[in-house]
Amino acid sequence: MSVAAFISSQKTEHGISHTITCRALGVSQSWFYKWKDRAPTARQRRRVDLEETIGRRFAASGGTYGSPRITQDLREEGWRVSENTVAKRMAELGLAGRKPKKPRSLTRQGKRPVAPDLVGRKFTAVAPDVLWVGDGTMIATDEGPLYLSVTWNQLPVRVPSNELILIR
Numbered sequence: 001m002s003v004a005a006f007i008s009s010q011k012t013e014h015g016i017s018h019t020i021t022c023r024a025l026g027v028s029q030s031w032f033y034k035w036k037d038r039a040p041t042a043r044q045r046r047r048v049d050l051e052e053t054i055g056r057r058f059a060a061s062g063g064t065y066g067s068p069r070i071t072q073d074l075r076e077e078g079w080r081v082s083e084n085t086v087a088k089r090m091a092e093l094g095l096a097g098r099k100p101k102k103p104r105s106l107t108r109q110g111k112r113p114v115a116p117d118l119v120g121r122k123f124t125a126v127a128p129d130v131l132w133v134g135d136g137t138m139i140a141t142d143e144g145p146l147y148l149s150v151t152w153n154q155l156p157v158r159v160p161s162n163e164l165i166l167i168r
Helices: 004-013 019-023 029-037 042-060 066-079 083-093
Strands: 131-141 144-154
Touching: 004 029, 004 083, 019 029, 019 042, 029 083, 066 083
Parallel strands: none
Antiparallel strands: 131 144
16 A cells, blocks of 8 residues: 555544644655646556456356466457466456366275286286286366276287287
């Protein structure tokens, strides 16, 4: 808070005249009147415009966008602003975006009995159609999770653990 704003607030909050406050702080009354009657500076006008735009963008997102996304939107509109500035303004306005949900794990220990390891972690077969191996995984997409399940017949071929060979 600036000195002039403090002087002005004393009248409204405590009923103390600006004359007494200026005298106590050692500030001339003419300086206070000059501050009081001046028009907002370009920086102050820009700050007000920025806060209004941030508020509009936040409301349009349903209260979910945080400072990184709002900064991106502002830059697309032509604003030259940093993410830290947007974060500071949002904090002062009391706006906080919703944090992304933690991805749900498909395997929860203790919820189901563990399937026995019939292969014994040995992925080579003695003959075709003897050992079948499968895998399932979740792939996160914008439209929701996709589940990929793969099953293949293990042929008597040694495959390095970090490679996947598709045999038709």
